[in-house]
Amino acid sequence: MMAASRKIVEQEPSEIELLLPWHAAGTLNARDARKVEEALARDSELARQYAVIREEYAGTIDLNESLGAPSARAMQKLFAAIDAEPAREQGASLKFAARFANFFASISPRTLAWSASLAALVVVLQAAIITGVLMNNRPASYQTASLSMNEPITRDLAAAAPPRALVRFVPDARVGDITALLDKYQASIVDGAKGGMFRLQFANTSMSKDEFSSLLGRLQNEKIVSLAVATP
Amino acid sequence: MSATQAASDDTLIARIARGDRLAMQVLYGRHHVRVFRFGLRLVRDEQVAEDLISEVFLDVWRQAGKFEGRSAVSTWLLAITRFKALSALRRRKDAELDDEAASAIEDTSDDPEVAVQKKDTSDALRKCLGHLSAEHREIVDLVYYHEKSVEEVAGIIGIPENTVKTRLFYARKKLAELLKAAGIERGWP
Numbered sequence: 499m500m501a502a503s504r505k506i507v508e509q510e511p512s513e514i515e516l517l518l519p520w521h522a523a524g525t526l527n528a529r530d531a532r533k534v535e536e537a538l539a540r541d542s543e544l545a546r547q548y549a550v551i552r553e554e555y556a557g558t559i560d561l562n563e564s565l566g567a568p569s570a571r572a573m574q575k576l577f578a579a580i581d582a583e584p585a586r587e588q589g590a591s592l593k594f595a596a597r598f599a600n601f602f603a604s605i606s607p608r609t610l611a612w613s614a615s616l617a618a619l620v621v622v623l624q625a626a627i628i629t630g631v632l633m634n635n636r637p638a639s640y641q642t643a644s645l646s647m648n649e650p651i652t653r654d655l656a657a658a659a660p661p662r663a664l665v666r667f668v669p670d671a672r673v674g675d676i677t678a679l680l681d682k683y684q685a686s687i688v689d690g691a692k693g694g695m696f697r698l699q700f701a702n703t704s705m706s707k708d709e710f711s712s713l714l715g716r717l718q719n720e721k722i723v724s725l726a727v728a729t730p
Numbered sequence: 731m732s733a734t735q736a737a738s739d740d741t742l743i744a745r746i747a748r749g750d751r752l753a754m755q756v757l758y759g760r761h762h763v764r765v766f767r768f769g770l771r772l773v774r775d776e777q778v779a780e781d782l783i784s785e786v787f788l789d790v791w792r793q794a795g796k797f798e799g800r801s802a803v804s805t806w807l808l809a810i811t812r813f814k815a816l817s818a819l820r821r822r823k824d825a826e827l828d829d830e831a832a833s834a835i836e837d838t839s840d841d842p843e844v845a846v847q848k849k850d851t852s853d854a855l856r857k858c859l860g861h862l863s864a865e866h867r868e869i870v871d872l873v874y875y876h877e878k879s880v881e882e883v884a885g886i887i888g889i890p891e892n893t894v895k896t897r898l899f900y901a902r903k904k905l906a907e908l909l910k911a912a913g914i915e916r917g918w919p
Binding site for chain 1: 776792856877878902
């Protein structure tokens with residue numbers, strides 16, 4: 499059998515020989531350990547060298563263990579030096595992380611579990627509330643400009659909106675007569691004639707409701723007027 | 731070292747990085763003896779070795795935030811110790827590291843020949859281990875006593891893995907020569 503070991507005075511050691519000390523210490527990986535075991539099983543000279551290595555191994559441990567231990571002075575000196583060290587600078591994020599970790603570390607597991615459950619419930623309730631608000635306030639996909647008949651129409655007549663009336667003139671009314679009437683009532687035609695009706699707007703915006711009704715009554719009695727009604 | 735302790739060491743280092751003094755005490759209690767012995771084997775002076783461990787663990791206190799966990803904490807500690815020990819030896823002009831100078835350092839205990847006279851092989855082995863050069867002592871200690879893998883030793887010493895293997899081989903060869911000179915034949919080489 500070809501010996502894995504070599505006479506070191508003659509040639510370089512083999513790879514297996516080089517690994518023997520680590521095999522004795524048990525620090526080889528599984529693959530190398532298996533290779534060494536196989537070589538030891540078939541090579542008696544290598545096995546003899548391995549026995550020598552085991553003696554060296556035991557002797558090295560004996561020697562180191564006989565060295566004793568350092569005195570307490572070493573530890574005192576170390577911690578005196580640590581105490582003399584300047585305050586450690588930590589990044590803000592590290593300090594925050596440390597406080598965060600310390601806070602949760604200070605809470606018992608049971609308390610932490612209840613807190614987590616409560617927090618989850620709050621999150622669910624909050625989500626439900628937000629969803630409800632959004633659903634109620636959500637604008638329609640389109641809006642009409644039509645008048646809602648369910649809502650009362652209110653208008654402040656004394657405000658900027660001037661009083662108006664729909665007026666139908668008699669068929670034989672002349673333009674001159676109409677112009678004179680408009681001057682008399684300080685009115686102007688703002689729209690018409692739809693269906694024979696003209697929309698008149700009066701210049702006096704400070705009329706009360708009664709005054710406006712009285713005006714409409716007088717207007718209705720004019721010869722060239724067949725109909726006069728209030729209109730927005 | 732177990733994987734559990736290694737993970738625990740990593741946790742201690744993270745706490746030390748945040749300024750946790752108690753974590754520092756735990757880490758010190760766990761590793762200071764091995765650090766001391768490794769340093770003492772390199773500098774051969776108890777006073778200097780004690781100063782070393784204070785310096786090593788003070789470095790840990792200062793540098794914990796930079797520890798990335800790419801090696802075991804124990805490996806990191808030994809690497810720092812080695813660096814500090816070599817710095818201490820450089821300060822001591824009478825402590826050169828070559829083989830001849832290391833061999834010339836006077837050992838106050840019995841020499842190998844005396845040990846042989848006592849017919850105590852294990853004692854002679856210990857004496858001869860003490861007579862190895864600093865370079866050989868550290869690699870023997872790292873592999874046998876500190877149980878470091880090839881890769882870890884390479885990281886601590888700063889040499890290629892193949893060099894780690896051959897260096898230990900020649901350290902063992904030197905040990906065998908010392909024992910043979912002391913009259914002890916072990917059947918290898």
